[in-house]
Amino acid sequence: MNFIKIRNIFLIFMACSFLGWIYEVLVGIFETHVGYVNRGYLFGPYLPIYGFGGLMLIALLTKVRDKKIYIGSFPLSFISVFLITMFITTAIELFGSYFMEFLTGDWLWDYSNYFCNFEGRIALWSSVKFGIGGLIIIYIVEPLINLCIKRAGKTAINVFSLVLAVIFLIDLSFRPFLGSNFLGK
16 A cells, blocks of 8 residues: 555544544533533544544445435435444444453443443444434545545645644554543543
């Protein structure tokens, strides 16, 4: 794999991680009514689980998105992307909670009070929201990031990517020694 491909994957990863962080902060504000809470594990405004999820969705669903299958005038691919996204993201969230519990003794969310939840780790409402988020990633974010990469100057995008990678790696390196940045469930 060449540098440009790795750089582009990294930029999409970081964009999805950042959007995931924004989503979680907004959930904290609007659903818990506590005000701003950094719901991330790392120092920076990004949640890598959303980055990995976004990359997985893009890898698995861009071909589904690009298929032009309709029921009447309604695109069936849109529904397919939504449902597959719900399934994939729910699985990532479930396995992510077990992985985090294995590493740290706990996971960072609790859906115990939500309708149709499993062990407080996953819930129907969060799966629906992630399905909507997947539509945003597949139909808006990925094409927009690729467009920005094409329009940006090669040197500028390379420098930006390198600086972002250094900041992210420093954050990732120090966080395990400093404990969680997460301020509440």
